[in-house]
């Protein structure tokens with residue numbers, strides 16, 4: 001007993017102060033790739049190397065649309081290495097959680113030179129093309145209101161709907177003494193009937209679709225859903241195939257998306273607190289408001 | 290004692306004559322035997338009987354469009370020998386069946402059934418030929434056949450996922466658990482038959498996280514494949530990534546610079562110790578010693594932070610690449626590495642002292658979840674679980690890769706096979722890993738760390754093996770046209786080891802299941818792919 005106390009005493013307090021004070025992430029940490037769209041002279045090399053098609057090109061004879069989807073990005077850094085014009089930089093930003101899937105997608109439109117390099121940047125916009133601006137999910141605003149009520153004490157049911165277990169490792173880390181998520185009144189529960197939040201990872205496999213849906217249905221209202229990791233958001237590198245349905249929102253409505261492969265614990269914390277209205281969404285690009 | 294040469298080319302030719310169509314060494318340590326027909330029972334018995342060979346893995350390949358047949362592959366190794374002998378046996382398209390080895394060789398059980406599911410080849414005489422990979426409510430499809438497009442949309446589910454053996458007898462009842470478990474763990478279904486407290490038997494249903502990984506490898510250009518390999522099993526990202534890159538490098542016949550090999554060795558060992566220390570803590574927590582777990586998870590955090598400083602990612606992703614590693618380390622990073630390992634080594638000793646000081650922890654872990662050596666051998670158990678049950682295997686020593694030839698380390702082996710010894714194996718392996726890392730840092734880490742990989746001609750086959758922290762990882766590839774892969778077989782050690790869990794829980798009380806399960810800590814995603 002004495003040695004236990006002694007060890008505890010010698011160790012002292014190890015819990016971080018995040019989010020009260022910003023975290024010091026290591027200099028080499030690969031966070032959000034940032035794109036200087038004005039400076040970018042050619043997106044082809046980056047699109048070519050990107051393992052998940054997070055950078056995708058839509059070319060017509062003299063114009064190009066480049067979409068950058070942080071919901072697909074696995075933060076590998078290849079795009080920065082491939083872009084000789086220094087227009088792509090790997091930053092240390094990790095607070096990327098978004099309340100709308102479209103907020104993770106940037107599209108830059110260029111006119112092209114004859115050799116396929118960019119002539120001029122026409123515009124940059126944010127959002128999914130399939131979602132018309134202005135047609136907001138009406139239920140969402142109401143849900144977000146309700147979430148504020150959950151803010152003080154939150155019970156989370158985690159469901160691995162097909163992940164590689166990488167996201168789970170970081171979610172489990174939230175319970176270690178360094179991140180100690182219980183200091184926010186947040187705890188993970190065994191039964192969906194006790195849960196306010198469904199934290200799900202993906203890609204949702206054909207074999208887990210039903211279990212995910214049943215867990216969601218078993219949760220009492222009001223409830224929020226958070227999708228974590230590239231695969232949970234979009235299917236990630238697995239995408240959609242005979243065994244994978246893609247992101248969590250293919251099966252249940254998602255309120256907050258947390259990019260990362262996997263999202264580091266603070267990124268998860270940021271997303272979870274965003275979902276209950278205790279933190280704000282970050283706008284991460286200077287080109288769009 | 291001198292070992293007979295393995296593989297025994299001339300003896301095989303003599304004994305099996307026309308049964309052996311060809312024998313050739315593809316590269317150092319990798320030979321192929323082309324059999325005349327799908328019946329390799331004689332060859333298997335001979336290799337196992339005369340040479341004490343071990344069956345490493347079994348898998349298949351669809352070559353119908355090109356060669357008019359399927360191939361089954363049986364990989365053998367012999368103790369004390371760095372060679373792999375790969376028996377390639379054609380299975381005709383118009384008679385898609387092969388004699389099963391599983392009746393004599395339980396280690397082949399799941400993998401032969403996988404061949405049935407993925408390729409539609411029937412394992413004749415299999416003692417339990419039911420589906421293993423495709424749940425029962427999947428239609429009659431064989432996803433790894435070339436005529437099955439990856440984006441096939443399957444009809445909605447109908448019917449039962451799996452029929453479990455009913456629990457019969459007075460006072461016997463069944464406890465179904467999963468796929469969603471109480472804690473934050475991967476999905477799988479466990480069906481326990483219990484009589485009061487003791488578990489009579491356990492039935493498993495895996496493959497809930499099957500996501501088409503092997504098929505997907507056939508769709509991706511080679512340079513993107515490494516990212517998929519890193520997503521086979523999150524806690525083994527670096528080991529699977531390395532196994533994949535080694536296979537590519539063998540197929541491309543390129544030499545990886547020494548500096549990269551040493552850096553890989555360091556990172557492979559970091560992966561081992563961050564997982565081992567977390568498991569040691571989790572096992573302690575499962576029997577109520579929460580304080581030990583708090584320290585262990587803090588130490589794990591120390592290591593994953595180091596991972597991030599060295600590779601940019603806490604799970605060591607985005608670092609390994611075919612041809613070497615993507616970045617070198619500067620002096621500051623090397624200092625951080627040395628300093629963190631010193632701090633970790635000291636604290637790890639404290640943690641182990643703490644665990645040893647708790648009589649009740651030891652009491653709960655000793656004699657719990659026993660897997661006897663004879664059973665482990667029958668079932669073909671590998672890795673930590675194998676070594677705790679007398680199976681003296683370690684790819685690092687038996688088939689050296691990366692820079693392991695340069696470092697000396699001990700491979701701990703115990704006979705007791707209980708949870709306590711699975712913990713002890715981990716404890717000793719952590720100490721050995723610290724030793725490896727320390728001597729690796731002393732090497733001059735200033736040469737080049739990456740060489741370019743030229744486009745790889747089609748139809749190069751290559752096997753690669755890595756001792757992940759759980760055990761033996763195997764990747765086997767065949768290259769295709771356009772720098773793509775025709776086939777990528779992944780074998781995670783978890784696939785070998787699930788039957789060990791079934792065996793080890795028998796007769797234990799249900800309350801000990803979590804800690805027994807934790808002591809194996811198998812990867813569901815690595816199994817299901």
Ligand code: SF4
Pocket residue numbers: 033046049050051052053054055072073074075076077078079080
């Ligand atoms: S960092 Fe993201 S966007 Fe860039 S190449 Fe990697 S996955 Fe694609």
